[in-house]
Amino acid sequence: MTTAASASNGPVGPVDSSRIPRYAGPATFARLPRLDEVGGRADVAVVGVPFDTGVSYRPGARFGGNAIREASRLLRPYNPAQDASPFALAQVADAGDIAANPFNINEAVETVEAAADDLLASGARMMTLGGDHTIALPLLRSVAKKHGPVALLHFDAHLDTWDTYFGAEYTHGTPFRRAVEEGILDTSALSHVGTRGPLYGKKDLDEDEKMGFGIVTSADVMRRGVDEVADQLRQRIGDRPLYISIDIDVLDPAHAPGTGTPEAGGMTSRELLEILRGLASCNLVSADVVEVAPAYDHAEITAVAASHTAYELTTIMSRQIAAARQGE
Ligand SMILES: N=C(N)NCCCC(=O)O
Ligand SMILES: [Zn+2]
Numbered sequence: 653m654t655t656a657a658s659a660s661n662g663p664v665g666p667v668d669s670s671r672i673p674r675y676a677g678p679a680t681f682a683r684l685p686r687l688d689e690v691g692g693r694a695d696v697a698v699v700g701v702p703f704d705t706g707v708s709y710r711p712g713a714r715f716g717g718n719a720i721r722e723a724s725r726l727l728r729p730y731n732p733a734q735d736a737s738p739f740a741l742a743q744v745a746d747a748g749d750i751a752a753n754p755f756n757i758n759e760a761v762e763t764v765e766a767a768a769d770d771l772l773a774s775g776a777r778m779m780t781l782g783g784d785h786t787i788a789l790p791l792l793r794s795v796a797k798k799h800g801p802v803a804l805l806h807f808d809a810h811l812d813t814w815d816t817y818f819g820a821e822y823t824h825g826t827p828f829r830r831a832v833e834e835g836i837l838d839t840s841a842l843s844h845v846g847t848r849g850p851l852y853g854k855k856d857l858d859e860d861e862k863m864g865f866g867i868v869t870s871a872d873v874m875r876r877g878v879d880e881v882a883d884q885l886r887q888r889i890g891d892r893p894l895y896i897s898i899d900i901d902v903l904d905p906a907h908a909p910g911t912g913t914p915e916a917g918g919m920t921s922r923e924l925l926e927i928l929r930g931l932a933s934c935n936l937v938s939a940d941v942v943e944v945a946p947a948y949d950h951a952e953i954t955a956v957a958a959s960h961t962a963y964e965l966t967t968i969m970s971r972q973i974a975a976a977r978q979g980e
């Protein structure tokens with residue numbers, strides 16, 4: 653079976669779903685070639701991190717990346733919302749999974765950082781499919797080694813700036829406090845979007861604000877609308893190198909039941925996708941979509957939402973890569 657439709661010298665695109673049924677063959681993200689099928693070099697590397705030892709409630713996000721890949725079989729090559737064919741503008745490839753130790757969180761964090769270093773050193777931007785939110789820390793460490801402290805847009809029901817759980821520093825509720833402590837974030841451009849739900853105390857918010865975060869709550873998105881929110885975020889980010897981290901629990905459980913710590917009153921998938929499209933001019937250096945736990949999903953609702961989210965992010969990166977090439 654042919655696995656990849658190859659143009660004579662442009663990027664190798666996805667398998668042609670008009671010739672090979674989209675449900676045939678092993679799943680890569682969007683039916684794209686594997687990294688080794690394009691000589692180990694890609695402009696955007698889609699990489700899985702099957703790791704969920706950092707969770708505080710329901711486990712299962714270790715299966716998230718492959719669930720997103722399965723759900724992404726239905727993605728098509730032209731993105732009308734951004735008027736772009738992301739897989740023709742740049743080489744996007746599936747880099748497989750980072751093999752992180754499920755029994756040792758500290759070692760797993762080191763492994764993810766080292767693997768991310770390798771991908772970034774090859775010239776790729778990363779589109780990471782999690783995994784629980786713990787993995788954002790080593791990914792940010794790696795990105796900051798390359799770009800310096802980065803702006804962060806964090807879509808999540810939760811702050812994830814808590815200090816420790818059961819004395820553990822590296823968990824899915826603590827990556828962004830660690831990142832601020834380590835000086836790898838540009839504290840003049842940090843925003844949470846979609847925040848909601850009960851906290852441990854008001855001090856969670858006070859400490860978060862001291863770290864430099866601004867908050868656009870889920871209710872703010874509903875009241876102010878996606879265009880105004882995207883405008884405000886764009887202004888805050890400016891032309892800084894930007895990392896976008898998306899915890900799928902930013903969506904309402906109606907739009908993303910398959911996740912470990914669901915909170916009522918969340919954003920719709922339409923709102924999330926529209927805000928991302930409004931950020932298309934930002935300098936997006938890498939991104940992740942995390943916390944998809946397929947055991948709690950129904951009819952792939954969550955995995956489909958996550959696959960479309962990753963598609964929008966990939967489209968933004970591909971457009972910027974193509975624009976930079978044109979300017980060279
Ligand atoms: N889903 C993420 N990343 N964090 C949730 C932590 C919620 C808690 O256990 O307090
Ligand atoms: Zn969350």
Ligand SMILES: [Zn+2]
Nearest residue numbers: 785808812899
């Ligand atoms: Zn999170």
